Amino acid sequence: MPTVRVNWQQLKGRQLETTTGTSFTVVRVTATHVTIQPQRGSRNYALSIPGELERGVAVYAGAAVFPTPAALRMIGVRPILTSYAWGVLKAVLVDGIGLQTIRRVALKDIAGLWLITEMPDMDEAYLKEGLGPPSMQLHAPASKHLWGQYQIGLSTGSLQGDLREFGGEQVVIFGHAGMDEMDPVNGGGWMRLLDAGTLEGEFMGNAGRFTAKREKTKSNSRQRSRR
Numbered sequence: 010m011p012t013v014r015v016n017w018q019q020l021k022g023r024q025l026e027t028t029t030g031t032s033f034t035v036v037r038v039t040a041t042h043v044t045i046q047p048q049r050g051s052r053n054y055a056l057s058i059p060g061e062l063e064r065g066v067a068v069y070a071g072a073a074v075f076p077t078p079a080a081l082r083m084i085g086v087r088p089i090l091t092s093y094a095w096g097v098l099k100a101v102l103v104d105g106i107g108l109q110t111i112r113r114v115a116l117k118d119i120a121g122l123w124l125i126t127e128m129p130d131m132d133e134a135y136l137k138e139g140l141g142p143p144s145m146q147l148h149a150p151a152s153k154h155l156w157g158q159y160q161i162g163l164s165t166g167s168l169q170g171d172l173r174e175f176g177g178e179q180v181v182i183f184g185h186a187g188m189d190e191m192d193p194v195n196g197g198g199w200m201r202l203l204d205a206g207t208l209e210g211e212f213m214g215n216a217g218r219f220t221a222k223r224e225k226t227k228s229n230s231r232q233r234s235r236r
Contacts, residue, residue, distance in 0.1 A: 013070045017043055017058060019107035025100050027092040028078055035097070045093050056094055061086045065098045075103060114179045114202055116149035116172055123147065123208055123221035125161065130217025135162040145221065155181055161216050164189040168198075185212065 020035045020043060027033065037044035042055040043062060056062055064084045069076055076098075078091035086094045100106045125143035128136065136143055139162045147157035155170045166187015173182050179201065186195040200210025208221040 013066065014109050015063075015066055015101055016107040016109065017062070020097065020100060023100065023106065025096040027096045029092070031092070033093060033096065043097060045097070047093075054090055054093060056086075056090055056097060061090070061094055062097060062101075065094060066101065069098065069102055075099065114172070116151075116153070116155050116181070118202060118205070119155060119181060119200070119208065120147050120149040122224040124224050125219050125221045127220040128161070128216060128218070131162070138163050143219075144224075155183065159185065159187070161212075162189075164194060164216065166194065170200075181210075185215075 017038050021038045022035065024032055024034050025045075032048040033045045034048070035043060036046045036053060041058055043058060044053050044055045046053045061081075061084075065076075065081060065086070068084055076095070078095040081091045081094050081098075082088055101108050123145045125145065128143060139160055141160065143159075143161045145157055145159045145168075147155060149155050153171055155172070156168065158167050159165065164187060166185055168183045168185040170181045170183025173180055181200045182197070183200070184195070184197050186193075188194065194215055196213055196215045198210055198212045198215075200208055203209055206223045208223070209219065210221075211218045
């Protein structure tokens with residue numbers, strides 16, 4: 010089953026339909042409720058996002074068969090709201106309104122040699138004083154733990170981190186310790202994959218934000234000498 014999240018605000022102002030074709034409009038979206046206004050009716054109805062709609066997304070995202078309104082009662086949707094909840098969930102799960110698929114990340118996807126290409130908070134002259142370009146060598150021998158070394162200008166050290174999930178997004182939270190010339194430095198930070206070859210993060214309170222590119226391994230097949 011895919012891991013997904015929903016930007017419910019994208020439903021605001023949209024005209025949707027129940028399974029019988031009755032129209033209704035999403036008139037308000039807050040952090041906790043989606044409020045709908047039937048085309049024919051004198052009152053609005055508020056659907057609970059955590060208590061009703063998110064349950065529907067969790068159960069039926071990627072399902073082979075979309076539920077009937079009656080089936081939504083089994084996951085806690087109030088009977089008077091099942092037709093409207095069905096229309097909202099159809100807009101999200103079938104029509105894709107506000108739906109975002111979260112790419113799952115494993116620590117092995119982050120392991121490797123990364124060359125830091127951007128550090129907007131650091132002085133360019135300082136970065137050039139190191140033995141080589143700013144870089145990180147990361148290792149992930151276990152499924153939940155990451156460790157490695159970094160070299161940024163005259164600052165070198167080690168880091169250790171774990172994979173965490175915040176708001177549906179996977180982020181590595183790490184601590185680091187080392188030396189900047191003769192001075193000890195330590196702190197925390199975070200990093201996340203933007204795509205298979207791009208990493209972004211931050212050495213908080215120290216080197217600041219960074220963007221890194223994966224260093225590709227050169228093939229040995231091209232190292233043959235000519236006769």
